[in-house]
Structure formats: C-alpha cells, structure tokens
Amino acid sequence: MCSSDLSIAAATAQLPASPAVTAAAVKALVAQGLMDGVRPKSIPVGPNLGKSLGSSESDRITLASKVINETQFINFMRELTDFGDHQIVEMFDIFGTCARGGASRRHTCTVGTFSSADRTRICGTDKEDCGGIYFEEWFLLLALFCAIESGQCKQFLYVETLTRAYSLSLSLSHSLSLSLSLSLGTDGALGTDTESRSLRRWSITQRATR
C-alpha cells in the first residue's frame, strides 16, 4: 500500500502545476488538424507562425469560450461520419439551441430537461445560446465517436456519469492512448480546477492499478 501511495505521489508531483492549456499543447492539436475550427487567437498565425510564445498571462488559452459555427460543424461531421447533411444539421440544432421554454435562455445541452442538479452534472454551468457549439460539447461528441470506434461506449458512459465533461479527455486518452499531459491540459481549459485535480488522481490510480 505504501509503495503504491508513493508512486502516485511521485506521479502527481511530475504533473504540470498549472491546469491551463499550454500553448505548445494547443499548437500540437492544431498541427494534427483537430482544431481547425477553433483556432485560439493567442496562437500566432501568418508571419508569426512558429515563433516561440512567452509564458505571460496573455498566452493562456481558454478553449471553453471557443465556438464552432454551423458550417464548420457540417464539414467536420462530413469528414468524420457518413451522416447525411440533414442529420448533421439536426444534430447541430440539438447541441446549439436554447431551451424551448419561452423566456428562459438556459442552454439545454444535449439531453433535455433534468433537475437542476442533474443538468449541472451533465451540462455544467448553463451558457447563453450563441448559435454554435462550444468546444467542450464538440470534444464530447468527438470522444463519443472515438469510444464507439474503439468499442468502449460503456466506459465512456461510466466515466461520463462520474464526471461530466472531463470524461472526454479521459475517454480519449483511453481510446486513442493520447498523452496524459495533453488530456489534463484540456481538462484545465474547461475551467474545472478543483475537480480535475481529483480526476488526475483518479486517472493516475487507474494507471497504477493496471
């Protein structure tokens, strides 16, 4: 027991202290073509592309505020799946519409009307309707497809019930064997500082027990 605790503590000490996404991690994602629609502003483009970024506060990137519009989503889904255009547009409406309740401008996320606690668990903090898909929803969708492809839907659902959107990075790392630091960095981008720390411990425990 002591040795496993020690190894977990040692692994935790090696993790990056800041939960925010590093510019290098996002640049790697952009290079892989995963984030063409959500290119963060703080990454230098054009003549400045490839120049090293400083570690000042302005270089901190929050992907949670990035939005994918309908055209980008349709292109993305056309490449990823064999859904028809009408199905993709309907899917976009599921993700990007307001609650059908009249005065309420609360974001219903994917799965309808739960109690407030459940909605918070599933959808996180409510966001105003922006006519697009937020990064965390897009990433959840990507994680779902990855889970289907790798035959690990149950694991996706299980982790999803434990932790809402952070499960995507865990599912992804399980499905695609992505690096732990990359997935943890994406956790931080979703603005979940305290819970992502507990998740780090959880994922490290999972790896340690394998």
Place this chain on the structure above:
Amino acid sequence: MSWEEFTRLGYIMGISEVDVYAALTAFKLDIYQPIRYDEFICYYFTIMSHIDEARNNETNASFFRNRYKETAEAKKEECCIQ
C-alpha cells in the same frame, strides 16, 4: 425527460428510435412516461453494451478474416514457389 429527448443521444450515435426501443423491450418501457436520470443511464448502458459487443465481434471477425486471408495467400505463394 421525455422519450424524444431520450432518443437524442442514440440519434447522435446513429441509432434510430425504433432500434432504441427494440433494445429496451426487456425493460417493458412506457415511452409516454417521463424518464429519470438513473433510468437514462441504465437504458443507455444496455444499448451501449450491445454496440460494444457488436463492435468487438466485428473487429474479431475481421481480424480472423484477415488472418485467414493472409494464411491463404501465404499458402498460395508457397505453392507458386514450389
């Protein structure tokens, strides 16, 4: 949550309402009753286990098919060489 809202996740995964209902016949589901969160998780756990099973069987089947094909091709090559 209503039945329409319940089937949205299945729709995103490419499963029609009819297939979702067919997968849940063992639960004697009444689609006119609202669905609670724990029921939602339980039902989708069932559906996703079906998907996982089919996917893994497909992977295994294709693996053995490829293996058989490779073996057959290797045998052919051996015959040609001889």
